[in-house]
Amino acid sequence: MSRKKSSGRKNPPSKTKEEILRFALVHPYGFDETDLRVYLRKKYDITDPRGIKRHLRELEKNSI
Numbered sequence: 463m464s465r466k467k468s469s470g471r472k473n474p475p476s477k478t479k480e481e482i483l484r485f486a487l488v489h490p491y492g493f494d495e496t497d498l499r500v501y502l503r504k505k506y507d508i509t510d511p512r513g514i515k516r517h518l519r520e521l522e523k524n525s526i
Contacts, residue, residue: 478508479517483526 485493485501495514502508 473506473508478502478506478513479521481506482514482517482521 481502482498485498489497495518499509499511499514502514508514
């Protein structure tokens with residue numbers, strides 16, 4: 463039976479969205495989602511692309 467990888471530590475509420483917004487401010491002409499994933503992986507060990515996509519959708523939904 464295969465085991466699922468356990469979740470890593472959780473960031474405080476809204477921390478990931480704040481970092482996404484900081485990244486966007488540093489890249490005012492746009493960025494690739496891949497570049498954002500690399501940044502979040504290096505800085506905060508966030509590796510789940512589904513979670514990052516979810517955060518981006520929520521920010522877009524709120525017109526941010």
